[in-house]
Amino acid sequence: MPEIGKLLPALLVAGTMGSGSAFAQAQAPTPLAPTPTTAVPASSPAPSPDQANDPELARGAYIATAADCVACHTASGGKPFAGGLKIATPMGDVVSTNITPDPEHGIGKYSEKDFEQAVRHGIRRDGSNLFPVMPYVSYAGMTDQDVQALYAWFMHKVEPVPVSPPEDATTLPAAMRSAMMAWNYVTTMEKPETGDSGTYDPVRRGRYLTSALEHCGTCHTPRNFMLSEKQDRFLSGASLTGWYAPNVTSSKTSGIGSWSEDDIVTYLRTGRLDGHAQAAGPMAEAVEHSLSHLTDSDLHAIATYLLQVPVMEDDLDVKPRDSFGKPQEVADIRHDVPKRIDDLTEMDGAGIYDANCAACHGHDGAGTRNHYAPSLFNNTTVGSARPDNLIMTILKGVDRTTKDGHALMPGFGATSDVERLTDTEIASLVNYLTATFGSGDHHVTAQQVADFRNAK
Structure with missing residues (x-):
């Protein structure tokens, strides 16, 4: 075939x-709480008057959100x-x-x-x-x-x-x-x-949410030559339209096994775990429109289940993605003599970082005190053995809204008809970031960035 x-x-x-x-x-759709006779967890938000007396409709609204x-x-x-x-x-x-x-x-x-x-x-x-x-x-x-x-x-x-x-x-x-x-x-x-899925024990409920409703394997599980999910590599990581859905098995090196259950819940609810990770791209969308609306009991069920998913290692990983780097003692490279910073043709990665990133992430890479702009060290994106998500984040930016607030980082790819940073400049920036704050210089090329820019 x-x-x-x-x-x-x-x-x-x-x-x-x-x-x-x-x-x-x-x-x-807002997840609505049923009456106590239904199986949807009772910690759901309060129902609207027209649904309070119809637990099936309340359940359906919650399922639509979870899916x-x-x-x-x-x-x-x-x-x-x-x-x-x-x-x-x-x-x-x-x-x-x-x-x-x-x-x-x-x-x-x-x-x-x-x-x-x-x-x-x-x-x-x-x-x-x-x-x-x-x-x-x-x-x-x-x-x-x-x-x-x-x-x-x-x-x-x-x-x-x-x-x-x-x-x-x-x-x-x-x-x-x-x-x-x-x-x-x-x-x-x-x-x-x-x-009744609402009566499942936490592990079974977590598996149901992860595998069926939230369909996490669609993105996080690699595929075989027929493009079916490889069941023996469940949730071990896969590429998706330029982004890389990382390993989320219980591996402490390649996955999220070193995170606590509360850590996972915080990330799923807010899209961020300070000092570790920030959700962007498709994961940010899943958090904003679905995961952040789930009940605490369901988020804990997902976390409980993920922490017992069989370990899958990645040959590229030598230690956890969020364990790389430290604050850098980097001097302000701006010159005493005024110089146009929009002329980036002569700038290396350090110069591009200083002109475009340091104002938020700091010259030392520590980010802001309130973690709105995250640290670039101990950061799963910068510490990954794959530069995919770092390139895509620079190109596309971050735009994520939850009850925790609005996270916004502008994309440095195309802005209207104006290309803010070229492929060559983004390649230089990525190599500088990973070499300075992360897992080492990945020697990303301009052609690689162009491929990510046009990924479908």
Whole structure:
């Protein structure tokens, strides 16, 4: 099946967590607490009056948040779940569908069985196959009760929007949805969980959230030649549209095994763990629109589960990513004689850092006292054996909002039609940062930066 190998690379994972600006204005449904008779943890936020007496709707709202449905099905400036988000792939754009209950443009005519077939099996009401951009491979693990609640919430609480998104703009063989039938046959899907997911013990609940609803393996698990997730390398790290979803197994060298349960909960809730890590790119989006809205008990369940995921080591790692570097005694390199700092053609990495980064991160790399601008040493991004996320963060910046506050770092890639830093300058900056504060000079080239800049 050689055409499948050409078809899937970007269709599998591109856009599964949205694309930042593409849905920044969309609001994730607030997780609502049910009455005590339901299985959703009682620590959920208080329900609105119209849902307080309908625990199934409250449960459905929470499941929609945990599954991060809003991410892919809301376009920039569009109404929630009305679709239209363009997900770029090397074979054209896949456009997310309208999943509001509008009968003509959305899923209003879907029966509960139709809905279940789409969510857990990737088959639309008309019988055609969905692309795995829709993570039905993971949602296949959802319980019947949670699928039923999700269906009820979409049908009764989501506003119908009479809008049809544009058609996919894919080229052959990507336009052949029938190829997904063969792929579905050979790929490994989550097995449906049974019983009431709200009554699971912490490890089982954490596994359910991690593997089914939050579909963490979609990004963090590497894939085989058929682009199915390698089950024997679960959560050991994988590339994703330029970003690298790191190893999050219990390894103390390559993963997060040295973090405490509270550390993991803090990171998932806020997108940052001071002195260790900051979420950017797709992970920042997952935190903002989904993970930060989960209950404390569910976040602890995820952390409990992750800390017992079998250790997977990475041959590139020699020690934990957040254990590199220290404050540097770096003199202010600015000259006594005035010099234009926007003329960067003669500047090396140190000069580029001084002109663009030191004002926030400090000449010594320690960041700000309140950790708004993080330290560059003991930093998982700078200390990684792979420069991928450091390059992407410099190119794209950080824009993440949670109850903890708004984290913002401007991107130094293209700003409108103006290129703020060239590929050569970013390569020099990355090599300076990793050599000075992190895991060593990675000898990143301008061509590598260009490849990341254009990653799909």
